[in-house]
Amino acid sequence: MxxxxxxxxxxxxxxxxxxxxxxxxxxxxxxxxxSTLHGVRxxxxxxxxxxxxxxxxxxxxxxxxxxxxxxxxxxxxxxxxxxxxxxVKYDFITGIxxxxxxxxxxxxxxxxxxxxTGDVVMQGNLQCNEDAANFAECLLAGAAKDGPRKLAHCFLTNSGALANENALKICMQKTNGAPRVLTFEHCFAGRTTTMAQVGDSAGARQGLALNLEVEHLPYFNAADPEGSTERAVEQLDHAIRRYPGQHACLALEPLQGEGGFNVAPRSFFLPLMERAREAGIPVWFDEVQSFGRTEAMFRYQWLDLEPDVVTVGKMSQVCATLYTPDMNPKPGLLSATFIGSTASLRVGRRMLERLQQEGAYGEDGRHARLHKAFRRFAEKLVQSSPSHFPSMHDHNSPAELDEVIGGAGGMMRLTPYGGDGARIKALLMRLLDAGVIAFSCGHGPFHLRFLPPVGVLQEADIESVLSIVSDVLEDGS
Ligand SMILES: Cc1ncc(COP(=O)(O)O)c(C=O)c1O
Structure with missing residues (x-):
């Protein structure tokens, strides 16, 4: 600048x-x-x-x-x-x-x-330049907003899975080697051997020797808010009763990414967190996918909740594990050769600065407004071609708008074809030919997933992309 x-x-x-x-x-x-790039080509x-x-x-x-x-x-x-x-294509997934x-x-x-122009390309834990300190400071300041620094520490690394490994190690050490993890159905945590076991995807752990005890609680269901919350609390209580003192953490995605852009409110997490705390179980928020792109820099801030450990990645360019002083591990638990490149440390910090300076956050911030625009265009699309949007529960009835349009901020999802995975996969390929790169999420039902470039996205981009989606849906009917 x-x-x-x-x-x-x-x-x-x-x-x-x-x-x-x-x-x-x-x-x-x-x-x-x-200047040669004007639109799809x-x-x-x-x-x-x-x-x-x-x-x-x-x-x-x-x-x-x-x-x-x-x-x-x-x-x-x-x-x-x-x-x-x-x-030339619209990139509405931006490398996840x-x-x-x-x-x-x-x-x-x-x-x-x-x-x-700096003297080194890669920076690490043994030797780094001020870039690492500046990036960490920017993250910690963003985590505190203007309040006290409850998440006072942050350890940098170069993938979301490794940030998660560090989070789990911190939680395990804090609980004296407790061997079990409490998490949620449809979660994703990365692809190390351990994170593949935390995640709720059978394919990701095929052929792996399983060595972690993981319990997957039901996640929030918007169609049954109270019932789904009760069921999750009940299962958590059971797990704690069955294995007292055996849980290293309650690991949760405050907004599930791979699992289907599943949004959950404060009222779902609060009773679960209270019970975990009473049982001495640390609470870890995995914000690797949701970090930065919804209505607050951190999702826990938007939900007004206080996790013990938080992991971030993807749009931060450099990944990190943030934690409270109480969770600070003993020397020797965390390290690695690499933190990240000088460019990723500088660019990550610059992106975070810009998101704040350019009014990304808040109820009427840029991300909230972009999501509203997405909903507006998506509603028009669903209403103009209801046959492509049957209910996921009853394929013979048209869906409610909230069933087939979802997400928050720069996490946008649309569910055509009743969430049929094979048809959505074919749709993604037709979209690619027509000039839109998108992806899917969910484990069935499946959804069209958009992670557009929120920092520079214009409403006109969303309108153009959804108009291409509309044409492509018609072509494939
Ligand atoms: C919630 C969540 N946690 C962890 C990860 C793993 O991050 P990475 O792929 O950078 O290892 C992902 C990646 O999609 C994710 O969505």
Whole structure:
């Protein structure tokens, strides 16, 4: 970001007028290149064959192809991304929410360019530059808002699964090696051997030697708020009675991501948290997917709840485990070579600053307004083609709007075809051809999942994407 003529963040010895002019010249060159991106565009026949060859070779190198046969070319603008085959598409999944400021945001690129003038690419736990301290400070300040720092500590790492591993280790040490984990149906926690056991997906632990005792409580059901809360509390009580002193934590996603963008209110979590606390069980909020993108920076703030441990990732660029002084583990429990790259530390911090400065949060903040716009366009779409939106409970009746439109803030979901997984998978491929990259979530019913670039998203982008969805739904009927 420029202030007057000087670019912030450069080492004083490097911040010569020549270096700064060179950085601005790179930015101007990128801006010029972006001016060719106006909207969805089909592939360029001259680039298609070589693009396919690389995608195929990479699939062979990985031992299995990519979910979507596509790769970014390195050029993009906002919600639009150019692919290596020359096509331009709306990116409404952004690497599962990582590119929160979309493609080619010039302020973000400038931040990364400045980071690249530093002396190291990767930073770690043994040696780091001030970037790690600045990023941690930004997260902790955001976690406290203007109040006291209850989550006073944060340990940085480079994946959501590792942030979760650290959270579980902290909880286990606090409970003297308690071997059990309480969590929820449909949760996802990452793909380490341990997190694959916490997550509620059978496929993710196929062939693994299971060594963790995990109990999956029912999650909140908006169609039966009181009943689902009662059932979860009852099962929690049972588990605590059955295994007193054996639970390391109550691990919960305050808004489930992979499980289907399932939103739950404060009144669901509060009694569960109270019971866990009474039994001496620490409460860990996994906000890896929901962090930053709903109506508050942290979901626990929006719900006005106080977890002992919180994990964040994806749009933060660098992942982290935050915890209270009471949970601070003994030396030796947490470390690793890498924290992240200089660019990811700088860009992560810049994104968090911008989200706050640009009014992302609050009841009438940008994220809440974008979600309302999504609902408005989605309602129009559902009402104009009710046959594509049958109820998930009775495929012969049209669905209620709240059944097929969901999420919060920049987590947006739509459920056509009664949540039929095979039809939604085919729809995603047709959408890709028509110029929209999206994904699914849920374990049945399945949903269309959008994690658009909230930091730069315009209502017009949502309108264009839902209009493409509408055309593609009609084509596949
Ligand atoms: C809630 C949640 N926790 C943890 C993870 C794992 O994060 P990562 O893929 O960065 O390891 C994810 C990823 O989707 C997630 O959604």
């Amino acid at each position: 420029t202030t007057g003529t000087s670019i912030q963040g450069l080492h004083p010895a490097i911040a010569t007028p020549e270096v700064q002019a060179a950085i601005e010249s790179v930015i101007a060159g990128i801006q010029q290149a972006q 089909g592939p360029d026949p001259a680039r298609q064959a070589s693009a396919e060859k690389v995608i195929q070779a990479y699939g062979e190198a990985r031992g299995r192809g990519l979910v979507f046969p596509l790769m970014g070319s390195g050029l993009g603008r906002g919600a639009l991304v150019e692919l290596t085959d020359g096509s 929410g990582v590119q929160a400021f979309g493609h080619g945001d010039l302020d973000i690129i400038r931040t990364a360019l400045v980071a690249a």
